[in-house]
Amino acid sequence: MPRRKIEKTRADELLDELLEDYQGPEAILGKDGLLKQLSKRLIERALQAELSHHLEQEHLEIEAGTLGQAGEAIRNSRNGYFAKTIQGDLGRLPIQVPRDRQSTFEPVLVPKGQRHLAGLEEKVIALYARGCSTRDIQAHLQDLYGVEVSATLISQVTDVVIEEVRQWQARPLEALYPIVWLDALVVKVREHNRVMNKAVYLVLGVNLSGNKELLGLWIAQTEGAKFWLGILTELKNRGLQDILIACVDGLTGFPEAIEAVYPQTQVQLCIVHLVRNSLKYVPWKQQRQVASDLKSVYQACTLEQAEDALTAFAQKWDTCYPTIIGLWLRHWERIIPLFAYPADIRRVVYTTNAIESVNRSLRKVLKTKG
Known part of the structure; x- marks a missing residue:
């Protein structure tokens, strides 16, 4: 029936x-x-x-x-x-x-x-x-x-x-945000008496005073670079003229969407997302060791040391997990911008603590809503 x-x-x-x-x-x-x-x-x-x-x-x-x-x-x-x-x-x-x-x-x-x-x-x-x-x-x-x-x-x-x-x-935004995180999470929403997945797009920025500010949230059926392009255009129309560092996941076409609206912005690939994607190919028993070896890459003091650590990682794990080294080499140009900054700024950039706190809170609200 x-x-x-x-x-x-x-x-x-x-x-x-x-x-x-x-x-x-x-x-x-x-x-x-x-x-x-x-x-x-x-x-x-x-x-x-x-x-x-x-x-x-x-x-x-x-x-x-x-x-x-x-x-x-x-x-x-x-x-x-x-x-x-x-x-x-x-x-x-x-x-x-x-x-x-x-x-x-x-x-x-x-x-x-x-x-x-x-x-x-x-x-x-x-x-x-x-x-x-x-x-x-x-x-x-x-x-x-x-x-x-x-x-x-x-x-x-x-x-x-x-x-x-x-x-x-639609509120006006400041003209410059030094760091902006852009992320999307999939949530379950009840609509037409059915439960379906939708993507919630989040943009979180750090202003010149060092305070975090949620610039906006948007909802769509799925995550895609085309929708992100529309969001970035909206942010610019609201007064955001420049972003120094934009932290993103590995979505295809995402960096190009950012550069189309903010050509001077430095796009930094989210290290946490990259590590998570890398560990998908690793059995549970070896994940801790692989994660530790990857940490020696992105926590290196200099770019040269990071390149040496990546070479060492490839020599150790490439036979077992060639997909991982291929993933890092393919995105290397989007990984290395963080090495131009001091250690404290690097940790802010490559970790997702700020945006993850928003994600957790949003999931909690949706869970209690039912």
């Missing part, structure tokens, strides 16, 4: 947008990290949407003649903001709460007199990341706040959240 096709819900359509917003722990959970900034703006925009809904409802009641006193029939309007600090899992969060002239507005997300919102930031974002339907979102809000919220209000709130996500993804 064929499965009944389930139409994609609005909440399902939000999933791709929300994935573009997620950052790794270092960038998202810091004192002024994205989560805290986004939480502040999300709550403030949601409160504005609540007030808009409230004023619209009052206006409809006036037109219908159901608003009691004659004096109350004067159309209500916005009346600025007042400052309020709420306490959540991310610490103290100062927000601007909108108010109306007749003081009839009762916020739902941040009720009057309430200043402690345990877990609010994570729970609000989780409503969308889980791909909930409108009814599910209403149930969550009922559980969180003990109030009934209309579907219209939920729609208004999600609309402003989507706009915040789009603004983050």
